[in-house]
Amino acid sequence: MNLELASNFYRQILLIRRFEEKCVELYSKEKIRGFLHLYIGEEAVAVGVMHALNDEDAVFATYREHGQALARGIHPNRIMAELYGKEQGCSRGRGGSMHLFDAHTRFYGGIAIVAGGLPMAVGMALSDKMMKRNRVTACFFGDGAVAEGEFHESLNLAALWHLPILFICENNLYAMGTALELTESQTDISLKAASYRITSKQIDGMNVIEVAESAEQAIAQIRAGNGPVFLECLTYRFRAHSMFDAELYRQKSEVEEWKQKDPLIRLHQDWPDINIAKHEKEISHIIDEAVEFAENGTLESVDDLEKFIYSSEVAR
Amino acid sequence: MNSTITYREAVRQAIVQAMEKDQRVFLMGEDVGHYGGGYAVSMGLLAQFGSERIIDTPLSESAFTGAGIGAALGGMRPIVEIMTVNFSLLALDQIMNNAANLLHMSGGQFNVPLVIRMATGGGKQLGAQHSHSLEGWYAHIPGLKVLTPSSVQDAHDMIVLALADPDPVLIFENAILYNKKGVLDTQALPLAIGKAKVERTGKDITLITYGISVFKALEAAETLSHEGIDIEVIDLRSLRPLDDETIMKSVAKTHRVMIVDEGWKSGSISAEIMARINEQAFYELDAPMGRVCTIEVPIPYAAHLEQAALPQADKIVAMAKKIMEKL
Numbered sequence: 239m240n241l242e243l244a245s246n247f248y249r250q251i252l253l254i255r256r257f258e259e260k261c262v263e264l265y266s267k268e269k270i271r272g273f274l275h276l277y278i279g280e281e282a283v284a285v286g287v288m289h290a291l292n293d294e295d296a297v298f299a300t301y302r303e304h305g306q307a308l309a310r311g312i313h314p315n316r317i318m319a320e321l322y323g324k325e326q327g328c329s330r331g332r333g334g335s336m337h338l339f340d341a342h343t344r345f346y347g348g349i350a351i352v353a354g355g356l357p358m359a360v361g362m363a364l365s366d367k368m369m370k371r372n373r374v375t376a377c378f379f380g381d382g383a384v385a386e387g388e389f390h391e392s393l394n395l396a397a398l399w400h401l402p403i404l405f406i407c408e409n410n411l412y413a414m415g416t417a418l419e420l421t422e423s424q425t426d427i428s429l430k431a432a433s434y435r436i437t438s439k440q441i442d443g444m445n446v447i448e449v450a451e452s453a454e455q456a457i458a459q460i461r462a463g464n465g466p467v468f469l470e471c472l473t474y475r476f477r478a479h480s481m482f483d484a485e486l487y488r489q490k491s492e493v494e495e496w497k498q499k500d501p502l503i504r505l506h507q508d509w510p511d512i513n514i515a516k517h518e519k520e521i522s523h524i525i526d527e528a529v530e531f532a533e534n535g536t537l538e539s540v541d542d543l544e545k546f547i548y549s550s551e552v553a554r
Numbered sequence: 555m556n557s558t559i560t561y562r563e564a565v566r567q568a569i570v571q572a573m574e575k576d577q578r579v580f581l582m583g584e585d586v587g588h589y590g591g592g593y594a595v596s597m598g599l600l601a602q603f604g605s606e607r608i609i610d611t612p613l614s615e616s617a618f619t620g621a622g623i624g625a626a627l628g629g630m631r632p633i634v635e636i637m638t639v640n641f642s643l644l645a646l647d648q649i650m651n652n653a654a655n656l657l658h659m660s661g662g663q664f665n666v667p668l669v670i671r672m673a674t675g676g677g678k679q680l681g682a683q684h685s686h687s688l689e690g691w692y693a694h695i696p697g698l699k700v701l702t703p704s705s706v707q708d709a710h711d712m713i714v715l716a717l718a719d720p721d722p723v724l725i726f727e728n729a730i731l732y733n734k735k736g737v738l739d740t741q742a743l744p745l746a747i748g749k750a751k752v753e754r755t756g757k758d759i760t761l762i763t764y765g766i767s768v769f770k771a772l773e774a775a776e777t778l779s780h781e782g783i784d785i786e787v788i789d790l791r792s793l794r795p796l797d798d799e800t801i802m803k804s805v806a807k808t809h810r811v812m813i814v815d816e817g818w819k820s821g822s823i824s825a826e827i828m829a830r831i832n833e834q835a836f837y838e839l840d841a842p843m844g845r846v847c848t849i850e851v852p853i854p855y856a857a858h859l860e861q862a863a864l865p866q867a868d869k870i871v872a873m874a875k876k877i878m879e880k881l
Contacts, residue, residue, distance in 0.1 A: 296628075330661030339660035346627065346664065351651045357617040358652060361624020361632075368580070368606065368630060375624075388647070391617030398612070546662040547696045549720035 239447055244509040247289070247446045249517045251281040251501055254305045256521050257314060258477075260529065261304070261321060265481055269532075270321045274335050277305035279444075279476030282501035283408050284309040284378070286449025287469075290457045291376055297343070298359040299378040301336035301350035306378055312340045314524055315531035324535030331538055332546065352413075353379060353386035356405075360392045363401035363466075374460050375403045382413030384427050393434040393468070400465035404456050405431065407468065408443065410475045415487040431468035443471030444499040447508070474499070556739050562732040564706045565595050565671075567740075568713035569633060573603055576631060579717060582609035582618055583635030592637040593673055593732050619645035619670065623653050623722075626668040631717055636672040639688045639726065653722040654697030668723070669716040675728040675766055675816055676864055682852035685860070687816040689726040689765075690823035693793035699723045699747055700793040704768040706736030708791060711744035719747065728766040728816075750797035752804065756786035759874055760804040762827055763814040764790040767865055771814050774870035783874055793823050801827065802835045809840040810877050814865050819847040844873045 258278050264270045277284070280302075288309040291297070299306040307317055312328050320327025321335055329339045329348070336350040346362070349355035359377035366373045383389050384407070396403050407427050411418055418425050431438040437459065441452045449471060456467035474496035478485050485493075506512055559567070572579045580603075581596060587610035590597035600608045611618040615636060622634035636642045642649065649670070656664045676685035693700045701716065701723060703709045709727065716723035745751060753768060754775055763771045768789045775785035786804050790797065805811055811831055815824040824845050831843065849863045 327661070329659060329663070332661045333659045337659045339663050341660075341663040347656075348659070349652065351647055354620070354647055354651055357620020357648055358624035358627065360617065361621035361626070362628045363624070364621055365625040365628025365630045368625070369628070388616050388620070391612070391614035392620070394612060395614065395617050395621060546658040546660075548699075549657065549665045 241509055241511055244447070244505060245512045247285055247450070248502065248505050248509075248512045248514070249521070250285045250309055251446065251505070252517050253314070253521050253524065254281045254284070254308050255502065256525055257308060257528070258304055260525050264321070264529070270335070272334050273301065274481050275302040275479065276475070276477040277302050279496065279500070280408055280410060280473045281305050282446035282449050283406065283443045283471045283473055286446045287376060287404070287406055287453045289450045290453035291374065294373045295344065296346060296362050296373065296375045297378070298346045298355040298362070298375065299348060300352070300355065300380060301348070302380070303338055303348055303378070304335070307338045307340070307345060310343045310345050312338065312343055312345060314528040316340075318528035318532040319535045322532040322535060323537070324532055325538040326531065326535040353383035353388040355379065356383065356388050356392035359403055360395050360401060363396065363403040364399060366402055367399070372461060373402065374457055376406060377403060378406045378408060380413070381407060381409040381411065381418050381427060383407070384430060385413065385421055393431060393436060396466040397434045397436045400463070402460045403466045404453070404460060405436070405466060405468040407470045408473055409470055410473050412475070412479070412487065414479050415483065417487065428468065428470040431470070436466050436468045437464070438468040438470070440470045440472065443473030444501050445504055446501050447505070555741055556737050558735055558737055559706060560732065561706050561709045561727070561734050561736065562593065562595055564710040564738050565713060565727065566597070566599070567738070568710040569596070570599065570602070572713065572717050573607060576717075578629065578631040579633065580607040580609065580630065581633045581635060582611055582622065584611055584613055584637050586610060586635050591635070593729060595732070596635070615641050615644035616648055620648040620652060622668050622670070623648060623656070623666050626666045627664055631667060633669045633671060633713075633717070636670060638684055638729070639672045639674040640683050640686055642672055642688070649692075649698070649722070649724075650695055654695050657721065658697060665720045666722045667720050669713070669725065670722065671725045671727060673729040674726040675730060676848070676853045676860060677730050679855055679857055679860060681855045685853035687848065689724070689793055690815065690817040692724055693823050693826070697722065698794060701725045701747065702764040702791065702793060703727065704731065704765050704789050704791075706734070706738050707742065710738050711742075715744050715747050723747070726765065730766055745791070748792050748795040748797055750791055750800040751789045752786060752800065753789045754785065754787040756784035756808065758784045758808055759810040759812055759877055760786050760788060760801070760808045761812050761814060761870070761874075762788045762790060762801060764793065765816060767814040767816055770865060770867045771870060773867040774874065777867065777871050778874050783878055785874060796827065796830070798830055798834060801831065805831055805835045806838050809838055811839065812844040812846065812870070812873055812877055814846045814870055816848050816865060818850045819845060820850065822847060841877050844877045846870050846873050
């Protein structure tokens with residue numbers, strides 16, 4: 239770890255934070271509609287894990303995926319345009335906040351059915367194994383996914399077939415508005431993964447350096463052909479579940495307590511020389527530009543409504 | 555080259571040829587390997603291709619169907635076998651929310667070249683959880699293609715067509731047809747997805763059907779021919795897309811229509827076909843359209859009740875006569 243890398247992490251977390259704060263503003267101005275699930279508070283997980291991946295790797299994420307998309311390198315302009323429903327968006331306005339996709343960075347969503355991305359991530363890793371490609375699939379999901387059958391089916395397959403896949407569970411303690419202890423008989427999620435004989439570790443998801451180092455170790459193990467790894471990242475969502483959440487299910491004091499563990503505060507404490515003012519200024523510019531890009535974007539013609547139901551070309 | 559083989563053998567041959575030709579093709583599903591397939595379609599393939607390409611999965615329909623989608627996204631050409639359509643309901647999230655939606659949701663970036671095969675249909679006294687015909691349901695979903703091979707030729711060709719398709723294709727193999735013999739011409743050019751086939755020409759009634767009901771329809775048509783009623787039988791082959799052109803052309807010739815469907819009536823593919831004829835060829839009709847569908851009960855175990863629930867040749871004959879009387 240060095241100042242340059244710490245500063246880079248700070249910048250990426252800050253970009254996600256400021257981008258989403260802008261999204262809230264644009265939502266109240268009705269520029270963005272539909273569901274908008276904010277990642278604020280959890281940014282260290284995406285930033286730390288993406289650091290350990292390379293360009294050839296694949297990413298599957300959830301409906302709370304602005305952070306993953308930005309950290310993976312999808313241009314903020316294209317993400318903002320997507321939130322605006324413009325054809326310059328990364329899914330041409332067909333997806334929206336919950337369905338960000340990008341072939342260039344191998345970003346496979348944006349899957350908004352809880353745990354629905356896990357089976358596909360397993361299949362992607364299976365194809366890499368079958369084609370003898372040295373690639374890793376990173377699969378993000380929340381603690382809510384753990385209750386779904388697809389979680390258990392997928393972990394079993396990944397372990398059974400020794401697949402090159404990294405499972406990242408973002409445990410923010412609530413499945414929407416219901417606390418983990420109200421829905422799970424075993425709240426230590428890493429133990430569930432371990433029961434499938436998957437190397438499994440519970441880490442501090444508010445500490446980007448710990449996430450990055452754990453992800454690097456995990457990826458090294460996966461690339462060495464040792465099968466899947468599971469990281470349970472303990473984290474917290476500072477904002478409401480979506481824009482329609484009155485937050486009746488948790489105490490304000492709990493939120494305040496977790497805000498003391500803000501990944502930005504933590505990182506700055508450890509690396510006081512990070513030039514925050516410079517990052518703030520540059521990111522402010524990036525976000526202004528993204529908003530301008532989205533504002534100036536065009537709406538796809540309604541004549542094209544029925545496009546992308548079937549491929550126009552034949553199979554390769 | 556012509557050979558007389560079973561429907562099961564035709565499916566197997568197509569899979570074998572595809573796997574020999576294309577290293578990206580593999581088969582996965584419950585009991586496809588060591589057991590040889592729930593309906594013995596993949597018997598012997600494990601020995602021929604090994605466990606890396608003939609993959610026995612756990613009873614995890616959702617995960618292995620989703621894994622098929624992921625592998626397709628990763629450049630493979632998976633054939634996922636789901637033992638019966640009834641079990642496919644456990645994989646509905648993957649089939650509908652992911653396979654059917656991905657191309658559109660991603661703005662055209664990610665197509666899913668996945669083939670899903672499953673057995674369908676009743677008539678084997680397997681009761682209400684192993685006997686339903688839900689292919690019409692799947693035909694509701696944009697993004698999917700839904701094929702229903704009835705002949706030995708199509709049992710073979712539709713595997714070939716589906717593997718060559720860039721999008722998810724569901725193939726419904728009626729379980730009773732697996733033992734049925736027919737002629738396979740391996741040199742024949744497959745009739746494209748979305749094309750219906752006129753199995754029997756006739757001038758009095760257009761009978762539209764698919765799957766195993768094609769044979770019941772042909773049997774009824776033979777009976778009716780002795781009573782001076784000339785039936786044209788259309789095998790849809792594909793429930794999505796539907797071949798409106800072939801249907802309307804026949805309606806314009808016969809001016810009378812009946813549909814035979816092993817699905818239930820309410821909200822069914824037979825209802826959809828009637829609606830399309832109403833929209834596109836209403837003034838061609840000389841009589842109200844008729845339907846023979848499965849009676850709206852879960853399929854019962856007892857043989858006499860099950861047979862009474864399913865479409866049968868005698869019911870088709872009776873319906874045809876009723877339509878002819880309404881002149």
